[in-house]
Amino acid sequence: MSEHDFEPIRGLPGDLPAGETILWQGAPDWRVLVGEAFHIRLVGAYFAAMLIWRVTSALAAGGHFQGAVATAVQVSPLAIAALAILAFLAWLNSCTTVYTITNRRVVMRFGAAFSKAINIPFEVIDNAAVKTLRGGAGDLALTLKAPNKIAFLMLWPHARPWKLAAPEPTLRAIAHADEAAKVLAGAMQRQMAVAPSLSKSRAAINLAPMPGAEAHAA
Numbered sequence: 001m002s003e004h005d006f007e008p009i010r011g012l013p014g015d016l017p018a019g020e021t022i023l024w025q026g027a028p029d030w031r032v033l034v035g036e037a038f039h040i041r042l043v044g045a046y047f048a049a050m051l052i053w054r055v056t057s058a059l060a061a062g063g064h065f066q067g068a069v070a071t072a073v074q075v076s077p078l079a080i081a082a083l084a085i086l087a088f089l090a091w092l093n094s095c096t097t098v099y100t101i102t103n104r105r106v107v108m109r110f111g112a113a114f115s116k117a118i119n120i121p122f123e124v125i126d127n128a129a130v131k132t133l134r135g136g137a138g139d140l141a142l143t144l145k146a147p148n149k150i151a152f153l154m155l156w157p158h159a160r161p162w163k164l165a166a167p168e169p170t171l172r173a174i175a176h177a178d179e180a181a182k183v184l185a186g187a188m189q190r191q192m193a194v195a196p197s198l199s200k201s202r203a204a205i206n207l208a209p210m211p212g213a214e215a216h217a218a
Contacts, residue, residue: 011109013109025099026174028174030095032135035134036139037090092112093110096110116154128181139174140177
């Protein structure tokens with residue numbers, strides 16, 4: 001049993017108000033998240049380079065090949081442990097995260113030791129951007145209207161990388177991100193009819209691609 005077993009609705013901190021409905025729910029794919037947020041490939045490359053350096057250094061010092069390899073292998077347990085920890089953290093984040101899009105807001109529930117739910121009403125969303133990742137997964141990043149701001153460390157790893165000054169809450173490594181983006185855009189377009197404050201929101205009109213990513217228009 002976990003603390004999330006007591007949620008009135010999976011992924012939400014409370015019951016839905018009258019007139020609000022869930023349109024989409026999803027979670028990160030840990031196999032994609034471990035590469036995109038926890039950079040397991042970069043860490044693996046670092047340890048591989050370290051192993052090669054230890055072998056070449058031992059050979060350059062006049063050692064035998066078998067001895068050089070044995071010296072390098074001493075680093076292997078550390079490398080395996082580091083990669084296993086990153087994989088576990090990505091899996092744990094995936095298991096404890098639920099992203100929800102309703103007809104009024106985006107809700108991000110995440111956290112293993114300390115669970116938190118962040119409500120993002122459509123009224124504070126200025127723009128949305130999609131980044132297509134491998135395997136059809138992708139990121140859906142939300143730009144907030146000033147002065148709305150959520151601390152980067154509070155969001156991580158559910159934040160667009162390197163956006164420290166103006167953090168962007170991001171639905172990370174979700175399957176079929178383009179479909180989630182279209183659900184969000186459609187919901188915001190419908191909400192414009194009853195909420196004039198959304199009329200200046202670019203996300204209600206179009207979903208722009210992140211730099212270098214494939215475009216997905218609403």
